[in-house]
Amino acid sequence: MLKIRIITALLLVTLILTSIFFLPLYAFIFLTTIIFLGAAWEWSMLAGYQKFLHRLLYVLFIAVILWGTWYASIRLILTVNLIWWIIATFLIVTYPKSTPIFTQNKYVRPLMGVFTLAPCWLAIIIIRSAENGAIILTFVFCLVWSTDIGAYFSGKWWGKTKLIPKVSPNKTWQGFYGGILLTIIVAVIGCIVFNISPLDWLIVVPLAIMVAILSAIGDLLESMLKRQINIKDTGNYLPGHGGLLDRIDSLTAAVPIFLLGCLLFGLFT
Numbered sequence: 001m002l003k004i005r006i007i008t009a010l011l012l013v014t015l016i017l018t019s020i021f022f023l024p025l026y027a028f029i030f031l032t033t034i035i036f037l038g039a040a041w042e043w044s045m046l047a048g049y050q051k052f053l054h055r056l057l058y059v060l061f062i063a064v065i066l067w068g069t070w071y072a073s074i075r076l077i078l079t080v081n082l083i084w085w086i087i088a089t090f091l092i093v094t095y096p097k098s099t100p101i102f103t104q105n106k107y108v109r110p111l112m113g114v115f116t117l118a119p120c121w122l123a124i125i126i127i128r129s130a131e132n133g134a135i136i137l138t139f140v141f142c143l144v145w146s147t148d149i150g151a152y153f154s155g156k157w158w159g160k161t162k163l164i165p166k167v168s169p170n171k172t173w174q175g176f177y178g179g180i181l182l183t184i185i186v187a188v189i190g191c192i193v194f195n196i197s198p199l200d201w202l203i204v205v206p207l208a209i210m211v212a213i214l215s216a217i218g219d220l221l222e223s224m225l226k227r228q229i230n231i232k233d234t235g236n237y238l239p240g241h242g243g244l245l246d247r248i249d250s251l252t253a254a255v256p257i258f259l260l261g262c263l264l265f266g267l268f269t
Contacts, residue, residue, distance in 0.1 A: 019031055020137055022167075038140065046234070061097060075263060077256075081260070085217060106159040124255055144251055147216065154174050164220060171220070171223075207261045214254045218252045218254060221253070222245060223253075
């Protein structure tokens with residue numbers, strides 16, 4: 001299973017980096033939109049929709065939301081997104097006591113999908129559209145990937161203390177810390193490679209730590225919703241990784257917060 005997981009990951013990374021650096025912007029936006037609409041299709045299952053028509057309508061609803069965010073204030077969207085992830089953290093930490101909050105009203109989980117997917121889609125497009133956007137986007141992706149890799153192997157080798165067992169029984173505090181540590185290392189390497197001034201290190205490294213923490217929260221949110229409907233993966237077309245949502249769940253929280261931090265500290269204009 002690990003071999004298949006690694007092979008799939010390498011293929012995905014190759015495709016992602018190729019699309020970031022070599023696709024024209026309009027083609028990159030189109031591809032990113034298709035990916036997120038595919039993730040919306042999977043989220044419709046987490047939202048409780050079972051009929052094909054209902055799931056399709058949800059995807060069309062998300063498509064309209066994505067289009068609408070393009071014309072909204074990016075700072076407002078990112079601020080609302082930050083508030084959403086604070087709420088999501090509360091839901092995760094207090095699960096299963098928090099279950100009634102997102103199950104008693106049929107509109108809550110669909111809206112959770114809006115707050116999770118739309119800001120991330122917009123943040124990815126905004127970053128890629130900027131000067132040196134391909135490099136910046138690759139950098140934040142590498143931070144998220146390093147969090148996943150560090151958490152996976154640290155948890156596998158040294159994991160003993162469960163992180164939030166009622167949400168994700170396989171995740172451990174040792175894996176969590178390992179993910180943060182590897183993310184810090186990658187952030188420092190990035191600062192050196194891109195000749196970032198030492199003063200800006202004081203911004204980039206803490207921001208990388210936030211990315212690592214939010215990456216874990218994004219993963220845990222999806223795990224919580226999957227546990228609620230008793231499924232392991234949201235799809236089975238990525239061998240060893242599940243579905244699209246299983247692959248971008250960490251990005252959904254991390255990328256918008258990264259962009260917000262860059263805007264607040266003047267690292268991104």
